[in-house]
Amino acid sequence: MRDTRESRLLLVLLIAIAFALITVDIRGGEDSPVDGARQAAATVFGPVENGLAGAVDPVGNAVAAVRDSGHRHDRVSELERENAALKARLGSDDRTRSQLRQFDKMLKTAGTGRYGIKGAQVIAIGAAQGFSWTVTIDAGTKDGIRRDMTVLNGDGLVGRVTTVGPDTATVLLANDPDFSVGTRMEKTDELGFASGSGDRPMRVQLLNGKARVKKGDRLVTFGSEADKPFVPGVPVGTVVRVDPSGGDLTRTVYVQPFVSFTKLDVIGVVVQPPRTDPRDAVLPAAPKPTPTPTVTVTVTPNAPQGQNQQNQQNQPDENGAGANQPGDGAQQPQDGAQPPGNVQQPQGDAAQQPQQ
Structure with a gap:
């Protein structure tokens, strides 16, 4: 449309009519004379508006989701960086403690050897x-x-x-x-x-x-x-x-x-280097030998029966002579053997015992 005097007058007229309708609608309240026209317009343009909203809402939701996703991604990235920094700090602390232990041990070794x-x-x-x-x-x-x-x-x-x-x-x-x-x-x-x-x-x-x-x-x-x-x-x-x-x-x-x-x-x-040879001073303390377990022998008061019988055989008789004395070189006389010395057994009739 060309920008002419007629078009400007038409625009001013439409604006004046719009203000007039708005004034009448506000003053009329629920009994507004333009209420019927509003309902007719809602009946005509409502389906179109819903269709447009259904078509536009996914796009708007997608845009909002992308915008929120970017924010969440930034937050996740920030949390990941903080987590990595904490892990690095913990690892660094562990390594630092390990190095301090090694350095302390090395200083003790060098001090002992005077290096x-x-x-x-x-x-x-x-x-x-x-x-x-x-x-x-x-x-x-x-x-x-x-x-x-x-x-x-x-x-x-x-x-x-x-x-x-x-x-x-x-x-x-x-x-x-x-x-x-x-x-x-x-x-x-x-x-x-x-x-x-x-x-x-x-x-x-x-x-x-x-x-x-x-x-x-x-x-x-x-x-x-x-x-x-x-x-x-x-x-x-x-x-x-x-x-x-x-x-x-x-x-x-x-x-x-x-x-x-x-x-x-x-x-x-x-x-x-050291002024004098430290010899064996730098060596760590030698490990202590494992103590040998002590074997304990317990003597029971009740001896076995066979051992008691053997002890009885070795007991001395009534005359004080042992039955089998250990270390006694003398042998007991056997049947038919001559007794020691010059004593001889009687022979002949004298050898026979008197009978009753």
């Missing part, structure tokens, strides 16, 4: 580096780490430093086949050389082929010249098997390391 150590943490394993048993630690030359330094933890010998960078270093573990360390037996001081065997016990060659060693004996590091690469007295492991000597010049024993090489986390690099 000056630099604490570090294992950040990588070296399986990709030639398939050797190595780990990478987060300490290097900036921390005073040098090549051929002893590495330990709270349990004992871990290995030695092989390569060093500014911030990291590589440690060759004691169970690597290329690893070798001088050892000394606890108490007996028997010397030997231990070599790694992967996930199996270490193999130790004792220099004395007749050395007296048994399962359960323990070893420590013997130490190297100028304390490189090994300082003395670091616990190595416990003997689990001893090969027969067979007259060889050396003797082979197998030692289970104190350190679990698959659970390394907090370690210490010995940057200052």
Whole structure:
């Protein structure tokens, strides 16, 4: 429709009529003259309105559902983030407590041996580096780490430093086949050389082929010249098997390391050796032997009948002579045997007893 004077007048007229009808309807109340027209319009347009509402409501509900779904999704995501943060915090607390226990144990070991150590943490394993048993630690030359330094933890010998960078270093573990360390037996001081065997016990060659060693004996590091690469007295492991000597010049024993090489986390690099050899002081307290059970014998007052009869046979007679005295070398005379001495039995008629 064009915007002309006639169209504007028509619009003003319609608006005036609408206001007039509204005024009449309000003043009329329930008896409004336009009530019939309203009912007729409801009858005509009601089905159409319901149809349109039925068609539009699913769309509106879907839009509302999408809007609410987004809100719920945001809430679920927020709860998931909070849950993950709580789990991470709990896991971090558990790991922190574990590291504190390891660090405390390592400090006690270092204090007992008078080792000056630099604490570090294992950040990588070296399986990709030639398939050797190595780990990478987060300490290097900036921390005073040098090549051929002893590495330990709270349990004992871990290995030695092989390569060093500014911030990291590589440690060759004691169970690597290329690893070798001088050892000394606890108490007996028997010397030997231990070599790694992967996930199996270490193999130790004792220099004395007749050395007296048994399962359960323990070893420590013997130490190297100028304390490189090994300082003395670091616990190595416990003997689990001893090969027969067979007259060889050396003797082979197998030692289970104190350190679990698959659970390394907090370690210490010995940057200052002890002034004196700690010998066996760093070893943990030896386990106490299990007490042997005591066998108790109870004597019953009522002896068996057969034993009582035997005791009666061994009782002395009325004259004080025992029936069968043990240790009596004299033999009882048998029938027809001569009595001892020069006494002879009467012969002939004198031997016959007088008859009544």
